[in-house]
Amino acid sequence: xxxxxxxxxxxxxxxxxxxxxxxxxxxxxxxxxxxxxxxxxxxxxxxxxxxxxxxxxxxxxxxxxxxxxxxxxxxxxxxxxxxxxxxxxxxxxxxxxxxxxxxxxxxxxxxxxxxxxxxxxxxxxxxxxxxxxxxxxxxxxxxxxxxxxxxxxxxxxxxxxxxxx
Numbered sequence: 001x002x003x004x005x006x007x008x009x010x011x012x013x014x015x016x017x018x019x020x021x022x023x024x025x026x027x028x029x030x031x032x033x034x035x036x037x038x039x040x041x042x043x044x045x046x047x048x049x050x051x052x053x054x055x056x057x058x059x060x061x062x063x064x065x066x067x068x069x070x071x072x073x074x075x076x077x078x079x080x081x082x083x084x085x086x087x088x089x090x091x092x093x094x095x096x097x098x099x100x101x102x103x104x105x106x107x108x109x110x111x112x113x114x115x116x117x118x119x120x121x122x123x124x125x126x127x128x129x130x131x132x133x134x135x136x137x138x139x140x141x142x143x144x145x146x147x148x149x150x151x152x153x154x155x156x157x158x159x160x161x162x163x164x165x
Contacts, residue, residue, distance in 0.1 A: 002069065002099060003085030005051030008115040008148060012085065013038065013048055015148040016157050023048055035072050044165060047072070052095045073108070080164040081109045083157070088114035088128050088145060092135045100136055111160055112136065117145035117152060 010023035036048040133140035146153030
């Protein structure tokens with residue numbers, strides 16, 4: 001799982017594993033400051049990477065995260081899928097576009113998850129999904145809206161993970 005700080009990575013992990021406090025959720029962006037490994041059913045690891053972008057941490061700390069994330073992604077032989085989380089209410093920013101381009105360029109399978117989808121009406125969601133897909137040069141159908149509040153899309157995220165085992 002990778003995405004901007006405050007995009008909902010920890011909340012999504014908790015929803016996917018159906019536990020309330022596996023991943024620490026905070027109101028302060030930037031709490032995940034290391035690569036976090038969660039062993040799922042003794043079969044595979046779900047990995048939470050530090051968020052990029054806005055985070056309430058010293059700039060020197062935030063700058064080390066890029067090298068940490070890149071180092072993990074470059075060296076992981078077992079990486080099967082990247083979930084790139086984007087807040088459906090926001091346009092993809094430079095770091096989002098860079099992560100998407102990087103995953104595409106090295107051939108790691110990527111699934112785009114549009115978090116916080118419950119905060120928009122269905123019409124707004126369709127419009128934002130199309131706009132974000134345009135920014136990423138993807139088919140809107142390939143972007144999966146998810147919500148940890150309504151649980152929309154959570155089962156599909158699980159299916160995506162288990163399909164690669």
